[in-house]
Amino acid sequence: MFHYITISERDNERIKSKLLTINSSTHDIRNNSFVFINPSLTPDLILKQLIIKIYQIRLYYNQCINDNIFILLDTNNNSIQYLVEEVFTLLNIRIILLDDKSNFMKIISKRIEKDDFTNRLYTRSYGNECNSNYYTIFKHLLFLSNEEQRMEIFQKDNNINFNLENRVKDIMLSITLDDIIIKDGSMGNSRLLNKKSLDSIVDDWAFNCNIYDKLQLIQLGIHILSKKIGFTNIKYITSLVLLSEIYYHQDNKFHNFYHAIDVLQATHYLSSNWTNLESQSSGGQEEHVNNMTLLISALLHDSAHTGSNNNLVSQNKDLITQLHSAESPLERIHFKMLSHIIKDLISNRPNKEAESQNQNNNNSNSNISYINNDDNLIEKTFQFNISEKLILATDMQRHVEFIERLKNFDLENYKNNGNESNSVDNSLFKYKMIIKAADISNVTRPLEISAQWGVRIAQEFKSYGLLTAESNNKKIPCNTTNRQDDRIYNGMRLGELSVKDCVKLEPGVCKSQVFFIEAFARSFFISLRDKFISENGTLKQLVINLEENYLFWQKCVEANEKKDTEN
Secondary structure, three states: OOEEEOOOOHHHHHHHHHHHHHHHOOOOOHHEEEEEEEOOOOOHHHHHHHHHHHHHHHHHHHOOOOOOOEEOOOEEEEEEEEHHHOOHHHOOOOEEEEOOOHHHHHHHHHHHHHHHHHHHHHHHHHOOOOOOOOOOOHHHHHHHOOOHHHHHHOOOOOOOOOOHHHHHHHHHOOOOOHHHHHOOOOOOOOOOOOOOHHHHOOOOOOHHHOOOOHHHHHHHHHHHHHHHHHHHHHHHHHHHHHHHHHHHOOOOOOOOOHHHHHHHHHHHHHHHHOOOHHHHHOOOOOOOOOOOHHHHHHOOOOOOOOOHHHHOOOOOOHHHHOOOOOHHHHHHHHHHHHHHHHHHOOOOOOOHHHHHHHHHHHHHOOOOOOOOOOOOOOHHOOOOOOOHHHHHOOHHHHHHHHHHOOOOOOOOHHHHHHOOHHHHHHHHHHHHHHHHHOOOOOHHHOOHHHHHHHHHHHHHHHHHHHHHHHOOOOOOOOHHHHHOOOEOOOOEEHHHHHHHHHHHHHOOOHHHHHHHHHHHHHHHHHHHHHHHHHOOHHHHHHHHHHHHHHHHHHHHHHHHHHHHHHH
């Protein structure tokens, strides 16, 4: 689907007519959407409307993954260029000048060439061309690692400086969920959840992401973080969660925004039920682990996930060089994206001209109020060094290491010697266990929910096969379900699938669930329960769910084997 957002003094209907003529020879023009933003508005309001529209496209038009967004302008606009290049990097938005018709055709044709799931997956995982037409993780990391290169793009005009960044961020911070909701019913009946029900939803282990739409997931994410950080920071939290959704690829079947919110809720649940968790941390402020760091790390622990795995990512030697480490490459990418969002996208840089900027803005009759960082609790208290360790702990290649340490952890000695030098490391270890447990907690949810996640991971495993085949120059037909809404499977909503439906749609889910529980989950959750049951009684129910699920999947495997034998 192609989306055209036009900001132009020219006749809108003539522009639309030309676009339809150009596009009729390249793709189904019925799948186009056209939006025209009034160019006579103040620059700030134009930018705000543009950001809102991009969010709406992302959240409403997701029946066809990897929608193409084109912003049509009369002349170059540095603020919009910054927004596209640095804020919405993963979305592959292209700016087109209306006079540049030949370039427009080239961009359209290149878009169609890449508009295939296998190509998208392979390009973003292995593509190393800095001028690539499509998003690549290598290009993104290179861009983030070179501050001079990043700013050179926006300093071609001497008037462009860090104040441009701050202006865009201030406008983003002014956007609320209510601004994004399309209220005329043209895009369905998506609505926010009743605020009174939010606590009961997020405090329940039977939480099921798959029954909610994206707007509702964002609302739930904001609510969880606000409970810990405080509702006075709501503008920062809202911007953070909206950007978090942007930083997950929708065509990943498992490692997407649904998984992010699922892990966030599981982390919230486990940490909230852990007796005196924060008070057990000791030492100076840098050593004290706060729940805000834990929860935001959980939300962004898989940000910019390519849909690959560490073994496959490690084959991209240029990417490994860029990361300066071959160990846990995906987790290092996730942490870099988290740092970028918090440091660069929701926190203003020092602004010597803030007062004059604010004065000029007030004189322009804009409703955007320029702000400083004084009330940004996230920037002030987020612990980046600890967050990196928490995210690295989610690397499944280190799973055995953590199980061994869990078995050898001496809880009584830790309680009695809380001020010893190893107490800080032990306290951090608990937080690592929480985020790690949350990351693989699908198998401990009630059976029906667990089965739905089993379908998701089974689908993503197929992506690994596509990557392997592509790297060996073998072509595998692309499964068209990869282009659908990331909570839809074969035309059915995942949240509505029964266990029987899941087994029917993905027959291999029985074996894969048995394998995962036996190889990874069972020993981990039993050890976690045995070691920390005195501090978190809810761990008992997680293991009960796990054993019941395991028994069901075992019987399922046996039934399938018996059927195969009879046939």
